[in-house]
Amino acid sequence: MSYYNALKLIFFTILLTSINSSTALQNQINSNSVLVALLDSHYTELSELVEKALLLQTLEQTVSHHNITIFAPNNEALEKQMDPEFKRFLLEPRNLKSLQNLLLFHIIPSRVGSNEWPADETHHKTLYESDNHLQLTRGKSGEKIVGGVAKLTRPDDVTRPDGLIHGIERLLVPRSVQEDFNRRRSLTSISAVLPEGAPVVDPRTHRLKKPAAPVPAGAPPVLPIYDAMAPGPSLAPAPAPGPGGSHRHFDGESQVKDFIHTLLHYGGYNELADILVNLTSLATEMGRLVSEGYVLTVLAPNDEAMAKLTTDELSDPGAPEQIMYYHLIPEYQTEESMYNSVRRFGKVQYDTLRLPHKVVAEEADGSVKFGQGEGSAYLFDPDIYTDGRISVQGIDGVLFPVEEMKEKPASKVSPATVTKVVDKQRRGKLLEVACSIGGALGRFTSCN
Numbered sequence: 515m516s517y518y519n520a521l522k523l524i525f526f527t528i529l530l531t532s533i534n535s536s537t538a539l540q541n542q543i544n545s546n547s548v549l550v551a552l553l554d555s556h557y558t559e560l561s562e563l564v565e566k567a568l569l570l571q572t573l574e575q576t577v578s579h580h581n582i583t584i585f586a587p588n589n590e591a592l593e594k595q596m597d598p599e600f601k602r603f604l605l606e607p608r609n610l611k612s613l614q615n616l617l618l619f620h621i622i623p624s625r626v627g628s629n630e631w632p633a634d635e636t637h638h639k640t641l642y643e644s645d646n647h648l649q650l651t652r653g654k655s656g657e658k659i660v661g662g663v664a665k666l667t668r669p670d671d672v673t674r675p676d677g678l679i680h681g682i683e684r685l686l687v688p689r690s691v692q693e694d695f696n697r698r699r700s701l702t703s704i705s706a707v708l709p710e711g712a713p714v715v716d717p718r719t720h721r722l723k724k725p726a727a728p729v730p731a732g733a734p735p736v737l738p739i740y741d742a743m744a745p746g747p748s749l750a751p752a753p754a755p756g757p758g759g760s761h762r763h764f765d766g767e768s769q770v771k772d773f774i775h776t777l778l779h780y781g782g783y784n785e786l787a788d789i790l791v792n793l794t795s796l797a798t799e800m801g802r803l804v805s806e807g808y809v810l811t812v813l814a815p816n817d818e819a820m821a822k823l824t825t826d827e828l829s830d831p832g833a834p835e836q837i838m839y840y841h842l843i844p845e846y847q848t849e850e851s852m853y854n855s856v857r858r859f860g861k862v863q864y865d866t867l868r869l870p871h872k873v874v875a876e877e878a879d880g881s882v883k884f885g886q887g888e889g890s891a892y893l894f895d896p897d898i899y900t901d902g903r904i905s906v907q908g909i910d911g912v913l914f915p916v917e918e919m920k921e922k923p924a925s926k927v928s929p930a931t932v933t934k935v936v937d938k939q940r941r942g943k944l945l946e947v948a949c950s951i952g953g954a955l956g957r958f959t960s961c962n
């Protein structure tokens with residue numbers, strides 16, 4: 515063993531010994547302590563949060579110096595009554611500090627039994643070290659209230675020599691934690707907010723009345739996405755990808771290429787990838803929008819879903835593009851964000867790039883279901899591609915606007931019109947039709 519290794523070993527031995535002796539010290543907590551009682555109590559949700567917040571050591575040190583009074587929200591308050599989004603926020607490792615602050619806000623470093631409850635409003639410092647105070651008050655009929663909102667439902671529920679626990683009916687949220695939560699939540703929606711002094715759009719041309727001032731990189735785009743889209747998305751020839759001007763924030767074209775590659779590697783999405791490669795106008799348009807700072811979520815039907823498309827559904831000029839535009843949502847959504855919204859709100863409508871049609875989503879079988887009735891599709895392969903600008907979510911059906919499904923029930927009802935061919939042969943079917951139509955109109959250059 516080298517001299518260096520020997521030194522290292524000695525160092526580690528010392529380190530380990532000191533760790534052992536310090537845990538030994540901490541293990542001396544009295545089994546009669548209010549902390550032990552808390553962990554054994556029926557406040558199981560609160561105990562779990564205290565452990566998750568890694569607060570036990572801090573609290574052990576506290577009770578070795580003072581009595582403490584814990585205001586303990588009951589399980590119901592922490593399970594059913596708590597906003598699930600807020601709970602998720604608290605449990606994210608990066609928000610540990612918020613969770614700790616929230617819990618410490620429920621503990622005051624002194625003993626206030628219910629018989630010592632003040633007659634008039636008093637303020638107590640809590641273990642949360644900023645200058646947050648909890649006020650203890652009484653309601654009209656003398657009931658004891660903490661933090662102005664929570665009634666004591668079980669006063670002196672647990673009493674021990676070093677402290678006591680009052681059961682309360684709800685969680686107390688210090689303002690700073692609420693602010694952290696709001697800040698985090700609004701970060702995701704910032705890209706949807708128009709900057710101040712939003713430019714005026716000429717209603718006739720759908721263009722800006724005055725050229726917009728240059729937008730700093732990373733700022734949200736100045737126009738709603740519909741105004742930024744090329745006029746008549748399915749009809750306009752694709753503009754040639756211009757040189758990256760100064761107004762560009764992102765290299766949208768390469769991001770679109772990236773996600774098409776990802777689709778190809780992922781497997782099961784070849785048909786869609788083909789379309790995106792070959793319908794250059796669509797891919798270019800997507801790239802351009804992303805370059806200008808817009809975000810997109812692609813609901814990507816898998817190959818099996820694409821294979822079920824009928825010739826009918828594809829025969830109208832521009833139909834393939836219309837179908838694709840209905841699968842583009844001008845928002846950045848991940849599986850998690852969509853699942854959370856459908857869980858919270860039941861049904862959620864997303865705008866699509868196929869104006870004015872929206873796509874409905876709801877929770878079903880622990881997943882997200884898009885569309886309605888026969889024409890619905892499940893979120894099947896979540897988060898195939900997510901780069902902060904473009905998100906691709908695999909679905910197991912092709913979606914049509916509700917209005918359209920009512921218009922042509924024939925293709926849905928009569929199985930005779932459904933061309934059922936094996937996947938392999940069908941690969942590129944949609945594209946073929948698109949190309950023949952496009953070819954006839956002399957529009958798509960890369961079909962042949």
Ligand SMILES: *[C@@H]1O[C@H](CO)[C@@H](O)[C@H](O)[C@H]1NC(C)=O
Binds near residue numbers: 577578579581676
């Ligand atoms: C906690 O309170 C009890 C009763 O008031 C008292 O006897 C005890 O010394 C206090 N403990 C500490 C650590 O201050």
Ligand SMILES: *[C@@H]1O[C@H](CO)[C@@H](O)[C@H](O)[C@H]1NC(C)=O
Binds near residue numbers: 791
């Ligand atoms: C584009 O279309 C052509 C002809 O329809 C097809 O042969 C080719 O494979 C398609 N491109 C890709 C990348 O799939």
